[in-house]
Amino acid sequence: MASNNSSSFLRDQLLCSICLDVLIQPVSTPCGHNFCMNCISTYWDSVTDCRCPICKEHFKTRPNLKVNTFILEVVTQFQLQQLPEIHARPVAVAAVAVEAAAVGGSHNVRCDVCPGDTQDAFMSCVQCQRSYCHAHLEAHETDGTLRAHTLVAPLENLVVRVCQEHHRLRLHFCRDDGQLLCDTCAAGRHAGHHFVPVEKACQEKRSVMVHMEARALMMMDKRREKVGALKEAVTQNRADTRDMLGKFAGSFGKLLSELLGVRDWLEKVTQEKQKADESWSDKMMVSIEKEIVQLSSTVEKMQELKNTKDQLLLLLQDDVALPLTEDLQVMSRSTLTQDVHMSVKTAMTKIQELVGSMSRDMEVVWSTGGEWQVVTPLQDLLQYQEEVLLDPDTAHPLLLVSEDRKQVKYGLSLITAQVPKPSMFTEHLAVLGTRGFSSQRFYFQVFVGHKTEWCLGVATASIQTRETLTRSTSTGLWAIWFLMNRFEAYGCPDVPVHIGKVELVGVFVDYHGSKVSFYNVQTEELIYSFTDCHFREELFPYFNPCDNEFGFNMEPLVIVPVSPTDD
Template identity: 20%
Template structure:
C-alpha cells in the first residue's frame, strides 16, 4: 500500500500541468514552474503574452531552461507506469486475488494455486496455463487445418457447380440459336410452299372460271338471239296489215325456238379436298423435312422435324 502511495506521488511530480501527461522535453521558467517545451510555447503563442500558466507571472523574454533532473524522473515514472499497467493486465482470481496459473481440466476453467488446493477442486486434474494453452492451441490448429481442407473441397465443389451452370447456360443459348435458325429456315420453306399452293389454287380457279365464262358467253349469245327473235315476233304481232303479215310469216322456214340448242350450267366447284388444311399441313411438313434431309441435316434438325410431324399427325 505504501509503495502505491509513493508511486502516485512520484507520477504527480512528473506530470505536465498543461497536457496532464508525463513530461516530454521538460523546461523550467524563471518562476521555477515546469512544463513541456511544446506545451508552454504553444500556450504563449495562443495567449500572446509570456506568462506562467500556474502563477500568472509575466516575463519580458522567453527564457526556458532544460530541467535535466525532471527528464530522468519523467522517464522513470513512464517506465514504472508501463510496468504497472502490464502487471495489472494479468488475470487474477476474483476470490483470492492471485494470478491464474493453473487450468482445471475437470471444470475447464482457469484457477489460482490456492483454489487448486481447496475442497472445490479436490481430485481434479490440473496443468500449467502455458501447457494447457499449447494443448488447446494444438487442438484448435488441428480443427483449423481440417476446416481449411474442408473449405478447399467445398470451394472446388463451388467452382465445379459454377462450371456446370455455365455449361447448361451455354448449351441452352446454343440450342435456342439452333431453334431460331431452324425455324427461320422452316418459315422460309413454308412461305415458299404457301406461295406454290396459292398459285395452284389460282390456276384451278382460272381454269374453272374460263370454262364457266365460255359457257356464260354461249348462254348470253343464245339469249341475245332469242331476244332479237322476240323483238321481230312482237313487230309481226303488232303489224296492222294482215296480208303483209301472212306473206312474211309464210316466208319463215322455222322459228328460232326450233333452232336453239340445249344450254346447261357448268358446275364450277373448286376441289376443296385437294387443299384441305390438315392434308396440306402434314404434306408441307413432310416436304419440308425431305428438303432439309436432302442436304446435310444435323441431329437437332432431324429431331425437330420428327417432333413437328408426330405432333401434327
C-alpha cells in the first residue's frame, strides 16, 4: 500500500501543471516550477507578459529554457517502475525498453536469424535493427561490443521506429513537421515545436479515422440507397417502356391499317376515275369530231358564196347558218389530278385525326430547341399526386398564407412585428412547401387564375432565402415565371418558352429521371420541361405570387387537388 502511495505521490510531482500529464521534455523556470517545454512555450506565446502560470512571478525577459536532464531521468525511472516486468539490463537499456512498450512492442515478431521465419523473437536490437530469439540473443549477452547495444521488447519495422542519427526509439510525433522524433531530436532542432507522445498521436489519428470511417459508411449507405432507388427506377422505366411500346405498336398498327386502307381506296378511286374519264373523253371526242365535219361543210359553203361574182346572187342567197354544237365550257370536266388531290386531302385529314388521337392517348416524341424529348401525357401523371402544404416559417413578411396552408398571396400582414426566422425568404416574395421530396415522382396542381405575374416550381433544401437569387441554372430553383402573356424558364431570362395564359398549372417531378415538367391542366398541353437536372438533395414546392408591378395581382396562388373527373 505504501509503495502505491509513493508511486502516486511521485506521479503527482511529475505532472505538468498546464497539460496535467507526465512531463515531456521537462524544463524549469527561474522561479523553480517545472513544465513541458512545449506547454510553457505555447502559454508564453499566448500572453502579453512573461510570467509563471503558478506563482505569477514576472520575468523581464523571456527565459531561454533547456531540458532539465535530472528531471528527465526521474521521469524515465518513474516510467520504468510502471512496467510489470523488465529485463535486467543497464538503466539506459531498460529505459529504452519502456520506450519500446510506448511505441507498440509486439510478441508476434519473428527472429530475423532463424531460417524459415518460424521462431518468435525475444528482443530487438536498436543498433543492429534486427530481432532475435533466445538462442540468437546470446551473443549480445557475451560479446563485449554487443553488450553495449540497446535491447528492447520485440518490434517490427525497426528501420522506421529507430532514429538513424541517434539510435534511439522515436517516442514523439512533431505536429509542426509531421515527423517521428527521438528524445534527442525533440530537444535539438525541433525544440519549441508542438509534439505529443506517439501513443497519443496514434489515439488522435485513430479517432479521426473512426470519424472518417463512420462518414464513409454513411456515404456508402446513402449510395446503396441511391443504387437501390436507381434500380427501382430502371425497373419502373422498363415497365413504362414496355407499356409505351405496346401502345405504340397498337396505335401504329391502327395507323398503318388506316394508311393501307387509304392507299387501297385511293388506288380504287383513281382507277375508277380514270376509266370514267376515258369513257367520257371517248364520247366527247366522237361528238366533237362530228361537229368538226359539220363546221367544215358550212365553211365550204360560205367560201363558195363569198367568192361568187354575181352580186345579186350573193344578196338574194339565204345566209348559211352554223350547225348546232355543244358549249365547250359545259363539255369540260374536272381533271384527274384535281380529283386525286381532293381525295388525298380527305385522306390526310383522316390521318391527322388519328395521329392527334394517338398523341392524346400515349407518349409522343417532340422536338424543341433542336433536342428530342419524351412528353408524358398528363393523365398518366395524376397517379403521382402528393399532398402539398405551405410552410409559413419560410414565407416572406409581405406574403399572407391561409390558415389551411393551401393559399398564398401578396399583401400586408396584420401582424406588424414578425420574429425573423432563419428559413424565411427576405429578398423574394416566396414560400416553400412543408415537405421535401427525393427518390420518387410527385405531382401537384396550382390554380393561378387571372394573375398577371407569378413564379412556380421546386427548390432545393439549401436554396438561399436571405439573398437575391441569380437567374442561372445553378441557383437550385427549377421554376417557370409567367409575366403578362408569356412564360420564361427562371434560369434563362428573356427567353420565352411558351406564349399564352394558363389558369391551372400541373407540376410533375421525376427525381431519378432528373426532370421537372409544367402542364396546362385544362388543355393537357406541356408548357415546359427541365431535363438533366442532376438532383442531389430534397426538393420543396416553391411558390411566388409576385407583387402588383404589372397591374392588379392580388389573387392568391391556390393548391388544388386533382378532381375526380381527371382520374
